[in-house]
Amino acid sequence: MGAGPDIAAGRREAAEYAEAFGELKPPLGRSSALVEASRCYFCYDAPCIEACPTGIDIPSFIRKIETGNVKGAALDILEPNIFGGACARVCPVETLCEQACVREAQEGKPVAIGLLQRYATDRFLETGAQPFARAASSGKRVAVIGAGPAGLSAAHRLSRLGHDVTVFEARDKPGGLNEYGIAAYKVPNDFAQREAAFILGLGGIEIEYGKALGKEISLTRLRQDFGAVFIGVGQAAVRALDAEGHGLTGIEPAVDFIERLRQAGDVSALPVGRRIIVIGGGNTAVDIAVQTKRLGAEDVTIVYRRGPDAMSATGHEQDLAQTDGVRIRHWAQPKRFAGEAGRVSAVEFERTEPGAGGRAQGTGETYTLDADMVFTAIGQVLLADPLADGAAESLTVEGGCIAVDGDMATSLPGVYAGGDCVAGQDLTVQAVEDGKRAALAMDKYLRS
Amino acid sequence: MADLRTEFAGIKSPNPFWLASGPPTDKEYNVVRAFKAGWGGVVWKTVGETIFNTTSRYHANAHNGSRIAGFTNIELISDRPLEVNLRELKAVKRDWPGRAVVLSLMVPCEEPYWEDILKKVENSEADGIEINLGCPHGMSERGMGAAVGQVPEYVEMVTRWAKAHTRMPVIVKLTPNITDILAPARAAIEGRADAVSLINTVASIIGVDLDTMSPLPEVNGKGSHGGYCGPAVKPVALRMVGDIAREFGPEQAISGIGGISTWRDAAEHMAMGAGTVQVCTAAMHQGFKIVEDMIDGLSNWMDEKGYRTIGDFRGRAVPNYVSWEKLDLNYEIVARIDQDACIQCGLCHVACEDTAHQAISARRTNGSRRYEVIDAECVGCNLCMLVCPVENCVTMERVENGKGYMPWTDDPRNPMNKEAAE
Ligand SMILES: Cc1cc2nc3c(=O)[nH]c(=O)nc-3n(C[C@H](O)[C@H](O)[C@H](O)COP(=O)(O)OP(=O)(O)OC[C@H]3O[C@@H](n4cnc5c(N)ncnc54)[C@H](O)[C@@H]3O)c2cc1C
Numbered sequence: 001m002g003a004g005p006d007i008a009a010g011r012r013e014a015a016e017y018a019e020a021f022g023e024l025k026p027p028l029g030r031s032s033a034l035v036e037a038s039r040c041y042f043c044y045d046a047p048c049i050e051a052c053p054t055g056i057d058i059p060s061f062i063r064k065i066e067t068g069n070v071k072g073a074a075l076d077i078l079e080p081n082i083f084g085g086a087c088a089r090v091c092p093v094e095t096l097c098e099q100a101c102v103r104e105a106q107e108g109k110p111v112a113i114g115l116l117q118r119y120a121t122d123r124f125l126e127t128g129a130q131p132f133a134r135a136a137s138s139g140k141r142v143a144v145i146g147a148g149p150a151g152l153s154a155a156h157r158l159s160r161l162g163h164d165v166t167v168f169e170a171r172d173k174p175g176g177l178n179e180y181g182i183a184a185y186k187v188p189n190d191f192a193q194r195e196a197a198f199i200l201g202l203g204g205i206e207i208e209y210g211k212a213l214g215k216e217i218s219l220t221r222l223r224q225d226f227g228a229v230f231i232g233v234g235q236a237a238v239r240a241l242d243a244e245g246h247g248l249t250g251i252e253p254a255v256d257f258i259e260r261l262r263q264a265g266d267v268s269a270l271p272v273g274r275r276i277i278v279i280g281g282g283n284t285a286v287d288i289a290v291q292t293k294r295l296g297a298e299d300v301t302i303v304y305r306r307g308p309d310a311m312s313a314t315g316h317e318q319d320l321a322q323t324d325g326v327r328i329r330h331w332a333q334p335k336r337f338a339g340e341a342g343r344v345s346a347v348e349f350e351r352t353e354p355g356a357g358g359r360a361q362g363t364g365e366t367y368t369l370d371a372d373m374v375f376t377a378i379g380q381v382l383l384a385d386p387l388a389d390g391a392a393e394s395l396t397v398e399g400g401c402i403a404v405d406g407d408m409a410t411s412l413p414g415v416y417a418g419g420d421c422v423a424g425q426d427l428t429v430q431a432v433e434d435g436k437r438a439a440l441a442m443d444k445y446l447r448s
Numbered sequence: 449m450a451d452l453r454t455e456f457a458g459i460k461s462p463n464p465f466w467l468a469s470g471p472p473t474d475k476e477y478n479v480v481r482a483f484k485a486g487w488g489g490v491v492w493k494t495v496g497e498t499i500f501n502t503t504s505r506y507h508a509n510a511h512n513g514s515r516i517a518g519f520t521n522i523e524l525i526s527d528r529p530l531e532v533n534l535r536e537l538k539a540v541k542r543d544w545p546g547r548a549v550v551l552s553l554m555v556p557c558e559e560p561y562w563e564d565i566l567k568k569v570e571n572s573e574a575d576g577i578e579i580n581l582g583c584p585h586g587m588s589e590r591g592m593g594a595a596v597g598q599v600p601e602y603v604e605m606v607t608r609w610a611k612a613h614t615r616m617p618v619i620v621k622l623t624p625n626i627t628d629i630l631a632p633a634r635a636a637i638e639g640r641a642d643a644v645s646l647i648n649t650v651a652s653i654i655g656v657d658l659d660t661m662s663p664l665p666e667v668n669g670k671g672s673h674g675g676y677c678g679p680a681v682k683p684v685a686l687r688m689v690g691d692i693a694r695e696f697g698p699e700q701a702i703s704g705i706g707g708i709s710t711w712r713d714a715a716e717h718m719a720m721g722a723g724t725v726q727v728c729t730a731a732m733h734q735g736f737k738i739v740e741d742m743i744d745g746l747s748n749w750m751d752e753k754g755y756r757t758i759g760d761f762r763g764r765a766v767p768n769y770v771s772w773e774k775l776d777l778n779y780e781i782v783a784r785i786d787q788d789a790c791i792q793c794g795l796c797h798v799a800c801e802d803t804a805h806q807a808i809s810a811r812r813t814n815g816s817r818r819y820e821v822i823d824a825e826c827v828g829c830n831l832c833m834l835v836c837p838v839e840n841c842v843t844m845e846r847v848e849n850g851k852g853y854m855p856w857t858d859d860p861r862n863p864m865n866k867e868a869a870e
Pocket residue numbers: 090091092145146147148149150151168169170171174175176177178181182183186211212213214232233234235236255258283284287380386418419420421425426427428429431
């Protein structure tokens with residue numbers, strides 16, 4: 001020891017990066033799309049439709065692919081879900097639509113709904129056509145905070161309904177986690193930006209970049225200046241670990257590293273450790289583990305404090321980690337981070353066992369793993385401070401989420417919220433549905 | 449957006465997609481569901497004399513994963529009283545005035561029967577009537593349906609009676625169970641039919657149960673011939689629709705029926721001359737909702753092609769539907785195999801080697817297989833392209849031979865031409 005951590009860029013042959021960060025699942029060509037489409041039974045009251053948070057009429061779009069009506073298919077998707085292209089790539093279909101496919105029950109092999117959705121939306125987006133039009137102007141102005149899936153979904157629907165939308169976004173690009181967070185091999189190239197451009201192509205939506213709620217803008221002010229406000233700020237804070245030594249350099253939230261990776265023009269230039277430890281059990285943990293492995297890390301271990309069934313990473317994601325050579329160790333939690341010269345060099349874990357209510361409890365027994373880099377992926381949380389700006393009325397926050405009703409209305413009249421900043425599953429598709437649902441309710445509110 | 453509205457023999461409908469006379473149009477309940485789903489019109493299930501049906505009525509041919517590639521039935525006309533049908537039809541037409549509702553009729557081949565039933569239906573508020581001269585089973589044994597449709601004189605006679613006793617437009621539905629469709633079509637036109645519709649089902653036996661030795665569908669150990677329909681009969685229908693369109697010109701109103709499941713099938717019927725289309729089996733297979741893609745798909749395709757109305761493309765394939773002796777004998781194509789796309793299944797080779805022209809060589813070099821077209825032997829028949837499982841792997845390429853159009857009628861090799869020259 002003593003040589004310091006082994007962190008370096010360019011661990012792999014230059015040519016290998018393109019393959020490692022290229023498309024995880026190749027898109028379907030025309031004939032394979034037709035073969036796959038023909039597997040759909042065109043079910044009545046199809047279970048897959050109900051399993052899609054945005055309620056896409058899946059049998060209908062698949063039939064349209066089969067008859068060569070690709071435009072009709074794409075519109076069946078984009079009408080209820082303007083992020084149909086992103087969702088086709090990032091949705092955990094194995095727990096959503098494809099899980100409900102009757103062919104899954106019949107033969108364990110669902111229709112490849114995600115790939116077919118991608119086929120239809122890709123082909124349509126390639127044409128550059130703008131299928132939606134704005135309704136006659138309502139004369140109302142609406143503010144949307146955050147240009148992630150929730151915010152842009154709300155903005156698009158509001159603009160279609162005839163309202164003028166201004167989006168306030170803290171960063172300098174649209175897309176939210178589609179641009180900064182989702183694994184690179186799920187949305188390679190500039191897809192997130194192309195999709196955002198398509199959504200904004202409708203018109204009636206202005207984005208002000210570099211405007212953060214709580215800094216440049218305040219909720220009180222927006223409520224005065226606009227007829228209604230939608231909040232789609234996601235979860236801007238990360239949950240912290242308070243084990244001893246957590247302040248050492250080299251311990252970092254997974255989402256921060258992923259953001260650098262997503263924004264890196266050339267991933268081969270991104271320094272990565274030889275030995276990586278990831279703490280957590282969700283999809284983010286898998287994402288950072290797989291991506292660091294693909295960057296050339298030799299030894300990547302996910303350590304999770306409970307058993308495999310309790311991991312929120314889907315079975316499909318866990319399989320991906322394992323085929324990529326990531327080790328997953330269950331039943332252990334970090335006790336102490338050891339360092340040399342202020343940099344992390346090892347993590348001491350305490351073995352855990354199932355305790356009351358399925359929670360993990362320490363056993364006192366420990367083991368130590370060496371590490372050049374440690375990533376925490378124990379969850380993101382709502383950054384609530386910017387929401388309260390000293391005004392008399394303030395937004396109700398419950399359990400770390402903005403409280404909303406079925407119409408996505410918050411405790412403040414005219415203020416709606418959706419996406420990761422409200423309770424519910426933290427998925428792109430759910431954020432899109434929230435934004436759409438809020439927009440429909442806001443339209444009613446604005447016209448009442 | 450393309451305009452899908454149609455006017456057919458004076459009957460208007462918001463789109464050309466009608467449900468054919470059969471189970472989907474059997475009663476008010478079904479028809480209302482169909483209109484809610486978006487169908488432009490219906491031809492109500494055939495009414496006429498009282499009948500009784502067997503149980504076990506249908507059977508299907510599955511092919512390559514498609515559960516219903518062909519379908520057969522031994523059902524007769526409506527088994528519900530005429531009065532009930534008329535009352536329901538009237539209610540439907542009142543609630544859905546913009547949709548086409550045509551009533552299908554079949555009675556014995558004597559004028560008083562036709563006069564009587566037409567009097568009864570005169571006030572039903574139907575938009576027109578369709579004379580069912582096509583049903584090939586059950587009714588034909590009683591001297592109705594195809595038994596009439598197969599004799600041109602009867603077709604003309606019945607059409608005349610119908611025209612004499614109703615003010616409504618009369619559509620004559622033809623049977624395909626005949627050698628030349630032009631004979632009954634001409635008879636219907638001579639009888640002053642406002643339109644013809646075709647095809648009804650094809651007389652057939654869909655299969656035999658090898659355990660019970662009964663034809664299918666089986667009714668307590670026995671089977672009778674049935675009427676074949678569904679995707680399998682589209683080619684038969686397209687040819688007959690095309691024959692009529694070619695013979696009687698664009699003025700002739702034709703409602704195309706047979707094997708239509710998608711907007712493409714419908715567009716093909718229309719390209720061959722149909723002004724509206726009717727669907728039965730596809731709706732029975734997957735429900736009324738299939739019309740959504742028919743409407744949307746046809747409209748998107750028309751936009752893409754720049755067709756504004758159905759009239760803009762109806763019959764466009766008819767001038768290109770010629771008899772064999774008008775085809776260009778100097779037109780030459782040969783097969784091409786894309787070696788990068790080839791998966792080495794060998795099907796093109798064996799098809800050509802065993803059953804065509806021995807024009808695809810099979811070689812093994814260092815263990816790897818290679819199939820190549822021998823241009824000099826290839827007659828350009830398309831067989832290898834058809835058997836190849838990989839899209840665009842075998843394609844047919846034009847050979848520029850510099851020769852102009854030469855049909856058989858002008859070919860010096862034609863003995864008739866030699867005689868004329870001598
Ligand atoms: C690493 C990772 C991987 C994931 N992988 C998947 C996946 O594979 N599939 C899937 O379905 N989901 C995945 N998710 C979840 C998914 O990305 C989110 O559910 C979704 O992006 C939520 O959308 P949103 O619009 O609510 O929030 P975000 O996408 O977070 O967007 C919020 C936007 O608001 C802006 N913002 C934040 N604070 C402020 C402020 N104060 N003022 C102004 N603007 C602000 C942000 O810059 C951002 O643009 C993943 C998440 C992470 C973290």
